[in-house]
Amino acid sequence: MNYEFKVTKTLSPKQKPDPDTLEFGKVFSDHMFVMNYTEGKGWHDGRVVPYAPITLDPAAAVLHYAQEMFEGLKAYKTKEGKILLFRPDMNAKRTTKTNDRICIPALDEELFVEAIKAVVRVDADWVPEKEGTSLYIRPFIIATEPFLGVRSAKEYLFMVILSPVGAYYKGGLAPTKIFVEDEYVRAAHGGTGYSKIGGNYVAGLKSQEKAHDKGYSQVLWLDGTERKYVEEIGTSNAFFVIDGEVITAPLEGTILPGITRDSVIHLLKDWGITVSERRLTIDEVYEAYDSGKLSEVFASGTAAVISPVGELCWKERKIQIHDGEIGELSQKLYDVLSGIQLGNVEDKFGWTVEV
Structure with a gap:
């Protein structure tokens, strides 16, 4: 389907930030994409407009009953000047699942991707070129109907x-x-752990603050029922390399189906490395360390791509993984994935999409 969106250019372009001092989520481009949904009319009036504050009624449903979702992906600029997205169709599919879980009307997956392309095209000069930089893309949906009552908005x-x-x-x-x-729980079976919603993240803030106070950058979540099976690391998927096998938690409704997670699994299988999506206890992780079989631990996600873990602390016992250094597999995954995203490594899976 051919989607066309009205474009209104800003009359006051912003000054581009210094690429050497960019921080995450602090500066925003000149434009944004906006589209409305009205019951009986569906999604309508998609448009690219100047970035600006939005007006919400104080009774807007999102403010009282948290009916909202979001996604996250990036646009990268290649050496040739092309702008690439990485597997945006996966973000679209995850949006469909999230919307279904929290009763937001379905959004056509092709429309989702085309909306992203439209606004990135308009703000193409906002994609930084410096090595390691990118343009973070935040699609989101909020319930705007003004009413006080527990039901899906219109x-x-x-x-x-x-x-x-x-x-x-x-x-x-x-x-x-x-x-x-x-101590704290992020998600439980039957809940919203697999959905990309703000509630999952605010539920983790208390634990994250506790970890930071103890000198740790993030938390490794255990399952919400028995508190013994490893699940996610902060907002990322977790991987454990034990005796040559790469193990990650299965998609059983309590963890986010990460796009980078899926990409890591594809690459490992392509390289002939044994990878298993199965339950793993924290006791097994520590036993593997004691026996010398735990060689690497890493997390995967949009922000960092691959984040190697150098130390774990559980019940006051600290263990140092791979001597606190980056493991060979973690480094290889990072190099290949980031290389594909930047157009420097062959994209044999057809993951990148040019804007």
Whole structure:
């Protein structure tokens, strides 16, 4: 289907930020995509307009009953000047699943991708060129109908905003220190753990603050029922390399089906490396460390691509993984994935989409 969106250019373009001092999510581009939903009319009036504050009624459903969702992906500029998206169709598919879970009207997946392309094209000069930088893309949907009552809303707003971001690791790829959380719970079976909604993230803030106070950058979540099976690391999917096998938690409704996670699994299988999506206890992780079989731990996600873990702390016991250094597999995955995203490595899977 051919989607056409009205474009209104800003009359006051912003000054581009210094690519050497870019931070995550602090600066936003000149334009944004906006589209409305009205019951009986469906999604309508898609448009690219100047970036500006939006007006919400104080009774808007999103403010009271948290009916909202969001996604996250990036646009990259190649050496040849092309702008590439990485697997945006996967973000569209995940949006469909999230919307279904929290009763937001379905959004055509092709429309989702075309909306992103439209606003990125308009703000193409906001995609930074410096190595390690990218344009972060934040699509989101909020319930805007003004009413106080627990039901799905009849009016929504779909928006896409853009933010140029710097390299996740300022000094290069570096291992992180992770605190194992066994007090608070992020998600449980039957809940919204697999959905991309703000509620999942605010539920993790208390634990994250606790970890930071102890000197750790993120938390490793355990399952919400028995508090023993490893699940996610902060907002990323977790991988454990034990005796040559790469293990990650299965998609059973409590963890986010990460696009980078899926890409990692594809690459590992392509390389002939054994990868298993199965339940793994934190006891097994520590036993593997004690027996010398735990060689690497890393997280995968849009922001960092691959984030190697150098230390775990569980019940006050700290273990150092791979001598606190980056593992060979973590480094290879990072190099290949980031290389594909930037157009420097052959994209044999057809993952990149040119804007």
